[in-house]
Amino acid sequence: MKKFTLIFSIFMLSGLLFSQLSYGQTVDVGPDRLVGTASINLAGTTTAPGSPTFVWTKTSGPAVTFSTPNSATTAVNGLTNGSTYVFRLTVNGTIFDELTVKMITGTNLWATSSTGTRVSSFTVSGTTWTSGPTDIFTPNVSPGTNTAGLGRSANPSQTGGYFYWMPNNFSGNAGVVNVYGASATGNNQTLIATYDFNGNSSQDLGFVRLGFDGNGTGWILARSENNANTLYLASFIPNGVNPTTITIVDANVSLSGGTNSTFFNGDICFSSNGTMFALANNGSQTQIFIGAPNGTNTTLTKRWDLEDNNGDPFNVSVNGVAFDNSGGLHISTGDGLYYISQSTVNNTTGTVQCALVHSVSGLTDLASNFFPNTILLPVKLEDFTVVKNGNNALLKWNTSSEFNSSHFEIERSFDGVNFVAVGTKQAAGNSATDIAYDYTDPITVSTGNIYYRLKTLDIDGKSSYSKIISLKLNGGFVKRLSTYPNPFTSNLKLELNADQSEVINLRISNNAGQVVLNKNISVQKGNNVIVLSSEIASLKPGVFIVEVNTTNQKFVEKVVKH
Numbered sequence: 001m002k003k004f005t006l007i008f009s010i011f012m013l014s015g016l017l018f019s020q021l022s023y024g025q026t027v028d029v030g031p032d033r034l035v036g037t038a039s040i041n042l043a044g045t046t047t048a049p050g051s052p053t054f055v056w057t058k059t060s061g062p063a064v065t066f067s068t069p070n071s072a073t074t075a076v077n078g079l080t081n082g083s084t085y086v087f088r089l090t091v092n093g094t095i096f097d098e099l100t101v102k103m104i105t106g107t108n109l110w111a112t113s114s115t116g117t118r119v120s121s122f123t124v125s126g127t128t129w130t131s132g133p134t135d136i137f138t139p140n141v142s143p144g145t146n147t148a149g150l151g152r153s154a155n156p157s158q159t160g161g162y163f164y165w166m167p168n169n170f171s172g173n174a175g176v177v178n179v180y181g182a183s184a185t186g187n188n189q190t191l192i193a194t195y196d197f198n199g200n201s202s203q204d205l206g207f208v209r210l211g212f213d214g215n216g217t218g219w220i221l222a223r224s225e226n227n228a229n230t231l232y233l234a235s236f237i238p239n240g241v242n243p244t245t246i247t248i249v250d251a252n253v254s255l256s257g258g259t260n261s262t263f264f265n266g267d268i269c270f271s272s273n274g275t276m277f278a279l280a281n282n283g284s285q286t287q288i289f290i291g292a293p294n295g296t297n298t299t300l301t302k303r304w305d306l307e308d309n310n311g312d313p314f315n316v317s318v319n320g321v322a323f324d325n326s327g328g329l330h331i332s333t334g335d336g337l338y339y340i341s342q343s344t345v346n347n348t349t350g351t352v353q354c355a356l357v358h359s360v361s362g363l364t365d366l367a368s369n370f371f372p373n374t375i376l377l378p379v380k381l382e383d384f385t386v387v388k389n390g391n392n393a394l395l396k397w398n399t400s401s402e403f404n405s406s407h408f409e410i411e412r413s414f415d416g417v418n419f420v421a422v423g424t425k426q427a428a429g430n431s432a433t434d435i436a437y438d439y440t441d442p443i444t445v446s447t448g449n450i451y452y453r454l455k456t457l458d459i460d461g462k463s464s465y466s467k468i469i470s471l472k473l474n475g476g477f478v479k480r481l482s483t484y485p486n487p488f489t490s491n492l493k494l495e496l497n498a499d500q501s502e503v504i505n506l507r508i509s510n511n512a513g514q515v516v517l518n519k520n521i522s523v524q525k526g527n528n529v530i531v532l533s534s535e536i537a538s539l540k541p542g543v544f545i546v547e548v549n550t551t552n553q554k555f556v557e558k559v560v561k562h
Helices: 002-022
Strands: 033-035 039-043 054-060 073-077 084-091 095-103 109-113 118-125 128-137 147-152 163-167 176-182 190-196 205-212 218-224 231-236 247-250 254-256 265-270 276-281 286-291 299-307 318-323 329-333 336-340 351-359 365-367 380-389 392-403 405-413 420-426 435-442 449-458 463-465 469-472 478-484 492-498 502-510 515-523 526-532 542-549 554-561
Touching: 109 128, 109 147, 109 318, 118 336, 118 351, 128 351, 163 205, 176 205, 176 218, 218 265, 218 276, 265 365, 276 318, 329 365, 380 449, 380 469, 392 405, 392 449, 405 435, 420 435, 469 554, 478 542, 478 554, 492 502, 492 542, 492 554, 515 526
Parallel strands: 033 095, 147 205, 147 365, 205 265, 254 299, 265 318, 299 351, 318 365
Antiparallel strands: 039 073, 054 084, 084 095, 109 118, 109 365, 118 128, 147 163, 163 176, 176 190, 205 218, 218 231, 231 247, 265 276, 276 286, 286 299, 318 329, 329 336, 336 351, 380 392, 392 435, 405 420, 405 449, 449 463, 449 469, 478 492, 492 526, 502 515, 502 542, 542 554
C-alpha cells in the first residue's frame, strides 16, 4: 500500500511538472511557404521559459537535410521541384508547430488556371517560358462558380505571402463581392470579407478585379453595370486568413483619355511606388491606364493602346496583368500568357506590342507579389517642339509617364543625319503625371535648318530616341510633314502642307544608309497626301529613314516596317 502511494505520488508530481512546463506555452514557425529554390531557411519561436530544446523534423515529403536540426533556426537543403513538405519544430519534446512548404523552381507569376478551378504557378523571364501553369492548390469558392480575381500579398514575406481571390460570378452578383484567403500553399481557405458595392441597388458589377500594392494593401477596382458604368475603388488590409473589412476609397473613379465602358475585361497590378496599372478591354480595344489611388480624387490616365506583333489592335479576352520579379509586365488571356515588350513602345502613337510567351487555354487571371523598383517600360514622351526665341532655339517637351528614367540628352544636327549631344536634362525618375521640360540652345548659324532629337536614358542604361524636329531659319514653303501609320506593313502615307506648288525630292534609306527609294514628286498648294505602296512593297521589315527635300528645306522621319 505504501509502495502504491509512493508510485501514485510520483506520477502526480510528474503530471504537475509536465503541466507546468507545457500549459499555455506555444511554438510558432511562421506561415506556409511557396519557394522557388532548393534551399530555404526556417526559424521558430517559443514562449517556453528557460533554455528549451529544439528539434526540427520532416513529417511529409521527399528526403531533405537540416543544417542545424537542434536549433531554433535551420537551413533545409535538397528540396525537389514540384514537391510539398511539412516541417515540424518540437520544443522540449512536447509542444510543436508545423508549416507546409511547396517548391516550384523559379516560380515568379501566379494564375488562376483550368478555367479558374486551380491556382497555379508560372516561371518566366520576358518572352522566355520555363514552366507553368503548375498547380498549387484548388481554391474553394461559392458552389457552381470558379475564380477570376486573384491577388497575392508580400506579407509577411515574399515566399510566405497569402493568396486572395474572388469568385467569377459577374452575372447576378447584385453588387456583392466576396474575398477568400489561403496560405501560400492553399491551406486554411477562408472567406475573409464581403462587401456590397451598390448598397440598396440590385445592379450587378460587370468588372471586378483584385490587386495588392507593396505595402500589403489589397485593392479592388469594380465597374457597375448602371447607366453611368460607375468605377469604384475599394481597399482592405488583410491579416492572413482572419476577417477584415472592405472600404470604399473612391465611389466614382475618373478616367482621362478613356471611357468607363472599356473596363469590361482586365485586371490591376502595382509598381513599388504605388502606381496602379489597370488593364482594360471592351471587346474591340485593349488599353493600359495608370494612376495612384488618391482618395475621392483618384484618376486613371490612359497610357497605351495594345497591339499584336502585326501592329493590329490586341483584341483578345484579356483577364490578368502582373509584374514579374525583373520588372517585366505580363498579361494573361483566354489563349495564353503574353509579354509587353519595351522595345515596341511607340511614343508617337501611344502604342505597345504584346508578344506571346506561352500558349495555354483556361487562364482567368494573373497575379504576383513582386513590386519592382525597375519597370521595363520607358518614358512616354508627348509633345516635342522647337521655336526660335531671340538668338536661341527653345525646345519643349512633355512626358505623361516615367519609369526609372535617368536623364535626357539633347542632340543637334545641321543635316538631319549626324547628331551630337549639346546638353542634358535631369528626368523625374518615376511619375504617373504630366511633366513639362524645356531646354535653350544658342543658335550659331544664320540660314538653313537645325535638327533636334531627344535621347532618353533609363537608370538601367537603356535608351530610346524621340522623333526628329527642325527649326527653319529661312523661309520654306512646306509647313508640316507627318508619316503614318508608323509602324507600317504595306502602305505608308506622307502628309504635308505646302504654301505653293513645287517639286519635292523623296528619299528613303535603310538602317545601313543605303538608298532604297529616290523620286521627285509634284505637290500642290495646300494639304497633300502621298501614298507609297508598290514602291515599298519589296522592303524587308526594319527601320527606315524618310527624307523630304525642298529647295531650302529638309524633313527627316524615322519609320518602321513590320
